[in-house]
Amino acid sequence: MKEFQRRIFVILMLLFTVTESVNAAPSISTVTPRGIQPGATTELNLTGASLNSPLKVWTSFAAEVEVLPTAEGADDATTAKLQITLPENTGVGLGAISVANATGVSQVYLVVMEDAPVLAEPASNNSLSEAALVALPAAIPAASNGTAADFFKFEAKAGQQVSVDVLAARLASSMDPVIRLIAVDGTELGYSDDYVGLGADARLQVTIPADGQYAVEVLDSKYAGASPYYIRIGDFPLATTTLPAALQVGEDRAVGFSGTGTKGITGTVNLGNVVPGEQVRAGARAESSTMSGFARALASAGPQAVEVEPNNAIDQATAAVFPGGASGVFQQGGDKDYFKFSATKGQRLRFQGHSLKLGSPAVVNFRVLKLDGAQLAAAPISDENEYAVAWSIPEDGEYILETSELLQRGGExxxxxxxxxxxxxxxxxxxxxxxxxxxxxxxxxxxGFQIPITVGRDGYAGPITIKPKTEIPGVTWHNNVVAKDGKEITVLLEFSDATKAGDFVNLELVGEAEVDGQIVEVPLTSRDWTRTQFVPITYPYPFLQGIVQFATVPAIEEFFEPKFEPEAVYVARGETTATIKMSTASKHKDFKGALTRMFQDVPEGISVADKADKGVHTITVTVPADLAEEKAFTVKAYAEHAGHLQFVKRSVPIKVVDPLAVSVRLDAAIVPGASQKALVSVVRAPGSAAEPISLTFAGLPDKVTVPAELTIPADQTELEVEVTAAADAVVAKTEGITVTGKTKYAGKEVSAVSAGIVVEIKAATE
Structure with missing residues (x-):
């Protein structure tokens, strides 16, 4: 019944997802099995939505991945099969995968690198009496069942050590597991809820009292159904970190471990191509066992020291080298550890505590002391609970680093x-x-796409260039240099015509700068934002931070374009500035956004600037006063719709124009005492709203007149003017009669004078 209910739930969810996600990016609902074994090839079954072929895969860990072909006619976009092969030396612990296709990129899905056999959850395990026997060691992906508990029954010998670790919050599941290890008669041997350092997750370790059958009971304290979890049962230590908790990169490192049951266990951690700042997975396994406890470590560039007990006083301090690291374990409440180091006057050291990000519950308080115990610097307490302090060495000599647990707690x-x-x-x-x-x-x-980035500065105030760790062909980077003292930037990536559909890229971004005389690269992270995406996880794993992924897909139709009014920049001859309005024209019924612009290909000696107001850009172009020939510049605009950011380019002409031209025609001679019609015509240049034009005649002969006020309305281009000769006007021909027109163009007064005409006063014929 339980399995049937789960199948119905998954089917309904898939149907709902498909209905609501036409052309949506792929999503992963389940990966089966969730555990992947090092040194082996595992076939994974994915369920979800929009998993259409062809599918591409990214993993946060080294692996050979093959997408298995889908049978012809069977590609329903809700399933996919992968074949993953892990190297033999893969560290056990958590990793992530995501997939992409022509519709986009899926969310990141967490999986487990597992050295124990991975089993399917028994079909009937909601009662102790009916629970099937599980052979140990075992790792079992499972799901909660509301108010009913799950039982995992196994056989064990007297004196056998059995550990249970339930991963839920660590896999971003909302389940809040409570676990008990019980005998088949119901006797409780162990109980766990909210294990320290693991958020809502639970784990325990029990020594079996007698030969017989036992069971692990798992219940979601929220009584929710279908919440995924991953249970591990077997003989393994409940490891937390390696010791040292940071490992210097460059070669494989021999380590010990912290955590329950780790005493005396050692191992070797393969660092391969690991770079400083990454988190390392490591397995803590006893020689007599085949199952490892999951431990974590921080990759570091510097040498590492581990406390050597006793070191609870200054005169017992363990030697350390900085730059580098110092690791320890607060074995009991109130424990303090001391490390002695040498430093040089003027040197600036930046101390940073790491514990929560490694799965440890410790909130580490620390300070720098003189050898006599006088305090020189202390890490300020903050809400982050992983403290930091920068300190400049006052003089050459030896100093002490004192560490303690802020809340005076302790344990393995x-x-x-x-x-x-x-x-x-x-x-x-x-x-x-x-x-x-x-x-x-x-x-x-x-x-293209945009990435908003926040800059934190620790003593360095100069410019920073945002760039990819590995160059991406055909990409133009815009606004990718953080200015001096800058705290924020939004980087814009533009992809060229060479970009072809079908790529899936995990983009690793770094900031490059010259700091203290050296070129350094600092990777992009995303701790606070990632927390909002993986809420149950206490501290986001480094492999989840700084992830920027994109898939290149067939282009959708152009959904916008810039609209210019007028269609060109018209500069009145002799003037140096002109304006043009630009707005966003939608080419898709659902696009309601506005464009963002940049100006390119601006001719030398010309400048272009704009001011936006409610989606309308007023573009001001400044040109030399003697500009005569037509020029042009390019507006590159971009906007986003339905997850697609597109670039559009338009060329904008710059035309020098005469704002007004005036002509006049008088076709017949005028008889004294009579009049004739003169036709005045005007041509207004484009680029400005039409205004009325006032006309003035100049050079008319004596006793020849026109009306005192002559105006061509804004909506007209010509005017008939009555030219009248008085009865005593002198019969003669007068040349050079002109008409001056005055109006406004682009808000400025302009005028134009017509070519001269001849006005003839001719005696009447009898």
Missing amino acids: EYAYVIEANAGNSFSLTIKNDKATRNRFVVDEGKG
């Missing part, structure tokens, strides 16, 4: 490392905003 899980780096630095994070995205589709030949 309370591991930490204090990392110290020299000099000044900065940090880059994806802006923590509800509008922020990190998954994009890029239209073939015309797409």
